[in-house]
Amino acid sequence: MTKNIKLLIVAGARPNFMKVAPIIKAIALFNEEQRSGGAVVEYRLVHTGQHYDANMSDVFFRDLGIPAPDINLEIGGGSHAVQTANVMLRLEPVCVKEKPDWIVVVGDVNSTVACTLVGVKMGIKVAHVEAGLRSNDRTMPEEINRLVTDSIADLLLTPSADGDENLRREGVAESRISLVGNIMIDSLVANLPQSTQSPILKGLNLQPGAFVYVTLHRPSNVDYRESLSAIMAEFDSLGARFPVVFPMHPRTRKMLAEFGIPAGRQGNVRIIEPVGYHDSLHLTEHARFVLTDSGGLQEETTYFRTPCLTLRPNTERPVTVTLGSNKLTTLETLNGDIASVLSREPKFGTIPPLWDGQTAGRVLESILQRS
Numbered sequence: 542m543t544k545n546i547k548l549l550i551v552a553g554a555r556p557n558f559m560k561v562a563p564i565i566k567a568i569a570l571f572n573e574e575q576r577s578g579g580a581v582v583e584y585r586l587v588h589t590g591q592h593y594d595a596n597m598s599d600v601f602f603r604d605l606g607i608p609a610p611d612i613n614l615e616i617g618g619g620s621h622a623v624q625t626a627n628v629m630l631r632l633e634p635v636c637v638k639e640k641p642d643w644i645v646v647v648g649d650v651n652s653t654v655a656c657t658l659v660g661v662k663m664g665i666k667v668a669h670v671e672a673g674l675r676s677n678d679r680t681m682p683e684e685i686n687r688l689v690t691d692s693i694a695d696l697l698l699t700p701s702a703d704g705d706e707n708l709r710r711e712g713v714a715e716s717r718i719s720l721v722g723n724i725m726i727d728s729l730v731a732n733l734p735q736s737t738q739s740p741i742l743k744g745l746n747l748q749p750g751a752f753v754y755v756t757l758h759r760p761s762n763v764d765y766r767e768s769l770s771a772i773m774a775e776f777d778s779l780g781a782r783f784p785v786v787f788p789m790h791p792r793t794r795k796m797l798a799e800f801g802i803p804a805g806r807q808g809n810v811r812i813i814e815p816v817g818y819h820d821s822l823h824l825t826e827h828a829r830f831v832l833t834d835s836g837g838l839q840e841e842t843t844y845f846r847t848p849c850l851t852l853r854p855n856t857e858r859p860v861t862v863t864l865g866s867n868k869l870t871t872l873e874t875l876n877g878d879i880a881s882v883l884s885r886e887p888k889f890g891t892i893p894p895l896w897d898g899q900t901a902g903r904v905l906e907s908i909l910q911r912s
């Protein structure tokens with residue numbers, strides 16, 4: 542690299558924040574090493590504002606030590622079209638002003654696809670971190686975001702070999718693919734000293750290894766009255782057997798209110814506000830098992846080797862099932878799956894290759910090689 546390069550790094554929703562934090566740290570480290578007059582990497586951090594509540598956004602900036610965004614597009618909620626269009630409308634003038642060499646997008650949320658579309662059409666190179674994941678389920682909004690992003694972005698940085706295979710199958714040229722590992726695990730590893738100190742178990746009066754950590758927010762589970770009410774009834778019966786801690790996503794809370802479904806009737810299901818990053822890692826490490834429909838938790842449980850039951854018919858992260866501690870479940874098979882989890886050792890599975898806490902360095906290297 543002979544001249545400075547400039548990146549526009551985009552984060553929009555909760556699961557993005559732990560993916561941009563390590564990239565920003567890697568840039569600082571790179572620039573530190575270049576102090577003797579070499580070219581440096583400049584960056585601007587853009588928050589699209591897709592997630593805006595203090596407990597969905599600010600707490601992650603604090604916990605992860607992410608600097609305040611340089612630019613906040615403040616798009617807020619709305620339908621998919623409204624969110625995507627608003628990000629596009631508001632990002633374009635930022636690109637005109639900042640003239641970045643690259644836009645770096647992460648994950649699979651509406652902000653990811655919107656920024657990719659803007660960048661590519663303006664002739665700005667786009668790097669996608671966490672590329673290549675496929676659930677092969679086009680009813681998931683995230684799957685559409687992944688397909689569109691990966692079909693047009695310039696550099697596809699994958700977390701695991703299945704991602705590379707998916708991309709090759711779709712006809713993507715080898716030169717666009719770079720296997721870098723799982724960026725989420727960089728944040729996890731870097732934050733272990735703080736997560737270990739989390740007071741959340743004490744605050745909720747929970748014993749390590751003796752509670753279930755539940756999260757749930759996928760539209761396919763929570764946006765339909767029948768499925769949401771069946772799930773909540775199942776949690777009530779689970780709560781009769783174990784303490785259950787359920788930090789509730791705003792989407793889930795909104796849908797429960799809309800459907801008039803009572804929640805947590807047994808008293809043993811503790812519905813609380815969304816928790817911060819360190820508290821969530823602590824709950825994941827020490828739960829007897831996790832019951833979730835989140836993508837990130839499938840990966841974090843795999844790292845901690847904590848059993849995970851994923852309430853979905855498919856996963857875009859198959860390595861968490863083949864190597865890790867994850868298993869897909871349904872309401873019909875849940876009781877049997879819980880029994881089989883409880884009958885085996887409390888920790889199992891192996892950590893996939895390149896989930897080693899060093900992915901951000903490889904992300905930066907891949908971008909610099911192509912600059």
Ligand code: UD1
Binds near residue numbers: 593683836
């Ligand atoms: C989004 C992502 C999903 C990710 C999830 C994690 C898309 C398509 N989906 O889904 O992949 O797993 O984030 O959280 O991008 N809301 C608040 N406060 C907030 C954020 C949202 O009240 O800080 C409300 C919104 O107004 C909306 C609902 O929660 O009513 C859902 O938010 P939205 O951003 O549309 O999608 P998520 O379900 O969070």
